Amino acid sequence: MSSGHLVRRRLGDAGAWLVGLIVLIWTLLPLYNMVLVAVQQKEDVFASNVWPPHPTLESFIIVFKEGYWYLEHFWLQMGNSLYIGVAVALLTLFIGALTSFSIGRLRVPMGWLVTNTALLTYVIPMSFLAIPFYRIMKSYGLADNAWSVIAVEVTFATPYAIFIFQQYAGSIPRELDEAARIDGASPPQIFFRIYLPLMAPALVAVGTYALLLAWNEYLYAFLLLSSDQTITVPVTLGKFLNSDEAPWNYLMAASIVFALPPLAIYYIFRRYMSAGLTMGGVKG
Amino acid sequence: MAAAPGTPALAAAREAPARRGGRLRAAHGLKGSELSWALAFLLPYAAVFFAFVLYPVGYGLWLGSSPASYRALFADPIYAETVVNTLVYLAVGVNLKLFLALLLSGFFMRPGWWVKALLLIFVLPWAVPAIPTFISFHWMLNGQWGLINNALWTFFRMDGPPWLDTPHLAMGSVIVAYIWKWMPFWTVIFLAGRMSIPRELYEAAEVDGATGLRSFLHVTFPLMANLYTVCTLLSTIWTLGDFNTVHFVSGGGPALQTHVLATLGIRDAFELGDPGMGMAAVISALPLLVPLVIILMRRLSKGEVQL
Numbered sequence: 001m002s003s004g005h006l007v008r009r010r011l012g013d014a015g016a017w018l019v020g021l022i023v024l025i026w027t028l029l030p031l032y033n034m035v036l037v038a039v040q041q042k043e044d045v046f047a048s049n050v051w052p053p054h055p056t057l058e059s060f061i062i063v064f065k066e067g068y069w070y071l072e073h074f075w076l077q078m079g080n081s082l083y084i085g086v087a088v089a090l091l092t093l094f095i096g097a098l099t100s101f102s103i104g105r106l107r108v109p110m111g112w113l114v115t116n117t118a119l120l121t122y123v124i125p126m127s128f129l130a131i132p133f134y135r136i137m138k139s140y141g142l143a144d145n146a147w148s149v150i151a152v153e154v155t156f157a158t159p160y161a162i163f164i165f166q167q168y169a170g171s172i173p174r175e176l177d178e179a180a181r182i183d184g185a186s187p188p189q190i191f192f193r194i195y196l197p198l199m200a201p202a203l204v205a206v207g208t209y210a211l212l213l214a215w216n217e218y219l220y221a222f223l224l225l226s227s228d229q230t231i232t233v234p235v236t237l238g239k240f241l242n243s244d245e246a247p248w249n250y251l252m253a254a255s256i257v258f259a260l261p262p263l264a265i266y267y268i269f270r271r272y273m274s275a276g277l278t279m280g281g282v283k284g
Numbered sequence: 285m286a287a288a289p290g291t292p293a294l295a296a297a298r299e300a301p302a303r304r305g306g307r308l309r310a311a312h313g314l315k316g317s318e319l320s321w322a323l324a325f326l327l328p329y330a331a332v333f334f335a336f337v338l339y340p341v342g343y344g345l346w347l348g349s350s351p352a353s354y355r356a357l358f359a360d361p362i363y364a365e366t367v368v369n370t371l372v373y374l375a376v377g378v379n380l381k382l383f384l385a386l387l388l389s390g391f392f393m394r395p396g397w398w399v400k401a402l403l404l405i406f407v408l409p410w411a412v413p414a415i416p417t418f419i420s421f422h423w424m425l426n427g428q429w430g431l432i433n434n435a436l437w438t439f440f441r442m443d444g445p446p447w448l449d450t451p452h453l454a455m456g457s458v459i460v461a462y463i464w465k466w467m468p469f470w471t472v473i474f475l476a477g478r479m480s481i482p483r484e485l486y487e488a489a490e491v492d493g494a495t496g497l498r499s500f501l502h503v504t505f506p507l508m509a510n511l512y513t514v515c516t517l518l519s520t521i522w523t524l525g526d527f528n529t530v531h532f533v534s535g536g537g538p539a540l541q542t543h544v545l546a547t548l549g550i551r552d553a554f555e556l557g558d559p560g561m562g563m564a565a566v567i568s569a570l571p572l573l574v575p576l577v578i579i580l581m582r583r584l585s586k587g588e589v590q591l
Binding site: 121 | 399411
């Protein structure tokens with residue numbers, strides 16, 4: 001019986017290794033493809049290579065020096081992506097924290113209505129409002145302006161921020177507010193000196209979420225921004241894709257450069273992210 | 285400030301009376317200045333909500349209110365196909381992704397350093413921006429020079445099919461790319477769900493003779509069912525609005541055969557220059573979206589599952 005047990009365990013281990021191997025290949029294949037194309041010369045890209053025959057970093061140098069006409073404003077566009085991402089993160093944090101403070105701590109009347117409204121906004125698919133937004137931003141005079149994209153992304157990131165903040169604030173004792181109030185602190189003082197510092201982990205999680213959401217966003221940046229000086233990197237990548245003579249090695253090199261910052265941020269803030277995102281619990 | 289953080293013991297000791305006090309205060313309403321502060325703090329979100337949620341939603345409904353738009357939409361031969369694609373995308377993509385995620389979350393519960401290391405790699409698709417990886421899929425599936433067909437030729441001397449030039453294969457490719465991108469996120473969610481199941485339950489089940497599949501069926505699944513349902517609803521809603529996957533992997537091609545409602549709406553509005561028709565395509569998804577949202581809201585408001 002014990003040898004049968006051992007055989008079954010060995011089989012289980014072998015199975016786990018097999019599953020692990022499949023998961024590894026599945027996960028890395030599209031990423032490997034990016035690297036493979038990026039380190040090849042143009043003529044090697046249009047050949048049946050599985051590994052790069054003459055690996056070179058030339059495409060990356062082209063990207064860094066903006067040495068191709070599609071990449072003329074690459075660093076400016078990286079800057080645009082960063083500017084939009086940071087603005088979205090800060091505004092989302094600010095609006096989300098104020099709202100959650102008003103509902104959860106000041107107990108504003110009808111707070112539940114605001115919570116449900118936010119919940120409803122959270123489940124509206126972002127792309128479904130692209131057509132009205134396109135016209136509205138024109139009438140607001142924000143056509144081809146980064147703030148049009150910032151406004152849209154803040155709109156869709158704030159509801160998530162409100163939930164996470166409300167859940168997290170539940171763990172901060174209300175007695176701290178009460179004590180401060182007795183000492184004569186006004187609501188803004190309580191907000192800035194007690195609420196915000198204690199909310200720091202949730203702020204980091206949601207800030208990272210909002211930054212990555214904005215960095216990855218394509219549709220609204222594509223529709224609302226038009227000139228080469230205002231568009232973000234994903235829009236440039238999309239333009240590349242639709243051009244007739246696509247220099248795939250430059251496209252993939254630019255893609256990798258664009259993908260690295262969020263990757264770094266993700267692994268640095270992973271601890272907070274998983275605290276914020278894995279709140280799905282099983283309630284017995 | 286007098287109220288330094290880090291007095292949990294004190295806070296716990298005072299919890300009961302303070303709760304009562306809080307309820308009392310809420311019942312009596314806020315004092316004048318506090319009420320105005322509370323409303324002032326709510327202002328930014330209210331402004332965002334009215335200017336960027338209520339107005340666009342109303343405007344969108346108005347744009348898509350002309351019957352002529354719907355006549356044009358239904359007369360479009362692409363439309364029926366798009367509806368079928370959307371349903372296939374949701375039914376196969378969402379369910380296959382979540383089911384695989386549920387299984388994999390069990391795999392990642394295994395002890396061992398290499399499983400933990402693999403998890404770090406496994407979440408890469410989620411951490412990497414979507415657009416570059418979808419572009420990578422697009423090129424990888426190129427029938428002539430793509431990595432997949434190159435590998436098939438190099439290792440097996442087989443000629444792979446032109447993946448993105450065949451409607452069914454192109455739709456399948458879109459679904460594979462979608463699963464690749466989003467499975468890690470849901471695996472992490474399910475992993476957290478599994479971790480919150482007390483170990484004693486499994487030990488008790490083992491004493492009763494339930495291991496492996498039976499322990500999954502009688503312990504894990506009943507406890508995860510609620511989370512799984514909410515995830516399915518949420519994921520279906522989000523996937524209904526997914527634009528990027530189709531747009532970048534297949535581009536709606538070949539011959540407009542792989543559009544879903546989210547991409548068709550944009551195509552009608554901006555490529556055909558008919559916003560009314562585009563909004564009609566989006567609104568035609570509402571009979572599916574609205575019931576899903578209602579069911580989800582009910583589930584979430586019951587507070588059984590937190591996301």
